[in-house]
Amino acid sequence: MITSESKQLSEQAGYFEVSGAHLYTVLHRVPDAWASVLLVGAFASERHSSYVPWVRWARYLAARGIECLRYDYRGIGESTGAFGEMSFDTWIEDVEVLAGWLKSRSPGAPLLLHGLELGALLAGKVFEAGMADALLGWSAPTNANEVLRAALVRRIAMDNTFRYGDQRRRLPDYISQLEKEPLEVDGYHWSARLWRDSFLLAQPDMDSGRTRPVKMLKLDKSAEPLVKGSTYVSINPDLNELFADNFEWIATSLAMQPGRH
Amino acid sequence: MVASIKTRELLTVAAGGVSLRGTHHKVQPELLARPEEMNRTGVLFLNSGFSPRAAGGDASVYWADAFAKCGYPSFRFDLPGLGDSDGELPGKVLEFAHLVNTGHYASFVSRAAKYLTDRFNLSGVVLVGHCAGAVSAIYGAAAASKQVKGLVLLDAYFFREEEVAGANIRREIILWAMRNKLAAQLTGLYGRLSKVGARVKKNELPKNANLPLIRCWNHLAAAGVPMLVLNSRAPTSREGEFDYLSYLQAQSRAGRIAVKFIERANHSFADDLGRAAVQQHTEQWLNACFPLVERDQLAFSAPLTVNHPR
Numbered sequence: 001m002i003t004s005e006s007k008q009l010s011e012q013a014g015y016f017e018v019s020g021a022h023l024y025t026v027l028h029r030v031p032d033a034w035a036s037v038l039l040v041g042a043f044a045s046e047r048h049s050s051y052v053p054w055v056r057w058a059r060y061l062a063a064r065g066i067e068c069l070r071y072d073y074r075g076i077g078e079s080t081g082a083f084g085e086m087s088f089d090t091w092i093e094d095v096e097v098l099a100g101w102l103k104s105r106s107p108g109a110p111l112l113l114h115g116l117e118l119g120a121l122l123a124g125k126v127f128e129a130g131m132a133d134a135l136l137g138w139s140a141p142t143n144a145n146e147v148l149r150a151a152l153v154r155r156i157a158m159d160n161t162f163r164y165g166d167q168r169r170r171l172p173d174y175i176s177q178l179e180k181e182p183l184e185v186d187g188y189h190w191s192a193r194l195w196r197d198s199f200l201l202a203q204p205d206m207d208s209g210r211t212r213p214v215k216m217l218k219l220d221k222s223a224e225p226l227v228k229g230s231t232y233v234s235i236n237p238d239l240n241e242l243f244a245d246n247f248e249w250i251a252t253s254l255a256m257q258p259g260r261h
Numbered sequence: 262m263v264a265s266i267k268t269r270e271l272l273t274v275a276a277g278g279v280s281l282r283g284t285h286h287k288v289q290p291e292l293l294a295r296p297e298e299m300n301r302t303g304v305l306f307l308n309s310g311f312s313p314r315a316a317g318g319d320a321s322v323y324w325a326d327a328f329a330k331c332g333y334p335s336f337r338f339d340l341p342g343l344g345d346s347d348g349e350l351p352g353k354v355l356e357f358a359h360l361v362n363t364g365h366y367a368s369f370v371s372r373a374a375k376y377l378t379d380r381f382n383l384s385g386v387v388l389v390g391h392c393a394g395a396v397s398a399i400y401g402a403a404a405a406s407k408q409v410k411g412l413v414l415l416d417a418y419f420f421r422e423e424e425v426a427g428a429n430i431r432r433e434i435i436l437w438a439m440r441n442k443l444a445a446q447l448t449g450l451y452g453r454l455s456k457v458g459a460r461v462k463k464n465e466l467p468k469n470a471n472l473p474l475i476r477c478w479n480h481l482a483a484a485g486v487p488m489l490v491l492n493s494r495a496p497t498s499r500e501g502e503f504d505y506l507s508y509l510q511a512q513s514r515a516g517r518i519a520v521k522f523i524e525r526a527n528h529s530f531a532d533d534l535g536r537a538a539v540q541q542h543t544e545q546w547l548n549a550c551f552p553l554v555e556r557d558q559l560a561f562s563a564p565l566t567v568n569h570p571r
Contacts, residue, residue: 013282048312052311077319234354
């Protein structure tokens with residue numbers, strides 16, 4: 001059993017109003033927190049497989065004095081809104097609004113943006129615009145299309161399972177369809193615009209003139225199902241080593257920030 | 262941040278030393294002429310396997326929204342260790358399967374059902390469970406017979422995977438096969454080998470049948486608890502596997518059990534076809550078994566064509 005750290009901690013779930021929708025948020029409250037972290041989770045298809053370790057990570061940080069806010073993207077999970085109407089701009093706006101709100105709770109404490117997979121790109125965009133004191137990315141793709149393509153390839157493999165020869169449809173067939181009409185992938189309706197824009201949302205250039213701490217970490221298979229989307233064997237692995245290493249980086253990086261208590 | 266918006270409300274239930282987090286999909290007052298006079302039946306969704314309460318593709322959110330629009334207050338809860346709820350969770354799938362298959366979550370389901378019926382003045386709840394959630398729903402219904410009025414079971418299973426010899430290795434092999442380019446051929450080969458195995462074994466209840474679960478099912482069927490069983494696979498595609506549903510139906514002929522097969526849906530029911538079919542079948546079944554007073558005014562998705570015993 002991997003023990004939950006939530007028993008003595010305060011977790012407040014609520015809806016946060018944004019334009020035209022409500023974001024589902026869970027605030028891991030910490031009295032006199034020395035830092036705040038906005039957790040920007042994985043994209044739609046990966047959300048449910050990564051959820052358990054992602055919550056554990058939030059509890060791990062909260063138990064060590066860092067206030068965390070995690071949430072569902074607009075139109076996904078517990079948040080309201082129609083997924084098919086969303087864009088990467090919408091989801092970047094979610095990050096901006098929530099980061100601002102979290103910062104306003106503890107203006108004196110440094111703020112870290114931490115994204116997982118697609119979430120690392122969204123967090124990176126907001127960080128690049130000057131918000132937050134540090135950025136941590138886990139398994140950030142080169143661009144958002146990498147995430148969409150992986151989910152689409154999984155769907156194609158499922159579709160083709162009992163098909164042979166000419167019955168089998170290939171990736172270009174799906175992309176061609178997607179360019180004309182919405183395509184359902186893992187229960188979400190992708191728009192043509194989402195697919196096109198996915199090539200444009202890329203990792204920001206963090207090296208040029210960087211003055212704030214940034215860490216981009218590629219997680220390997222041992223972090224399943226936090227990444228890779230498979231819960232076929234493991235659902236709640238012991239990630240304490242990963243958590244401890246990253247907590248140490250956060251503590252060291254934010255300790256150097258001017259806003260540090 | 263607010264805990265309640267026009268259509269939804271966030272809930273926390275204390276059960277067995279842990280806090281279970283959930284979402285209430287509200288019935289809109291304008292849909293009900295005299296809401297205070299209606300002793301309504303609620304719908305309670307359990308986790309689909311180990312997914313958070315929204316389920317894969319947010320299918321449970323979609324269904325809960327739909328049933329609330331029809332006048333059935335709907336609730337989705339995370340069981341201990343899952344989603345946002347407190348509690349412990351094993352590291353491996355098979356360890357989790359063991360907990361599910363031995364009825365570990367029944368008492369939590371029972372407490373959530375009691376809390377909801379008391380707080381929202383419901384006549385009871387219908388439990389909706391998918392895959393492992395269906396197993397917990399059956400155990401939970403047996404443990405809370407006063408509150409649980411019916412069951413909707415999606416791809417329920419009645420065997421104990423963890424008792425199969427080499428279950429961990431089998432899972433690794435299946436995972437490898439799924440990621441392999443030869444997935445289709447390997448699946449076909451497995452199906453053919455299974456058919457041979459089935460012919461050798463004839464039609465005996467397998468050794469890893471979940472007998473306590475089957476006893477719960479028989480008990481509920483004998484008590485006349487209405488059950489809607491939805492399956493993503495047609496009986497023809499089940500050749501080579503023991504047909505638990507036919508076995509259980511034969512054992513409980515007097516039960517109020519409706520079985521439907523949703524052709525071309527996948528196991529998650531998250532795609533358009535699966536979602537719509539589950540919504541339609543369940544709405545028809547709810548309306549037949551738990552009719553609402555003002556149902557003419559409600560937003561059922563399709564004309565009612567299925568007759569169920571009342």
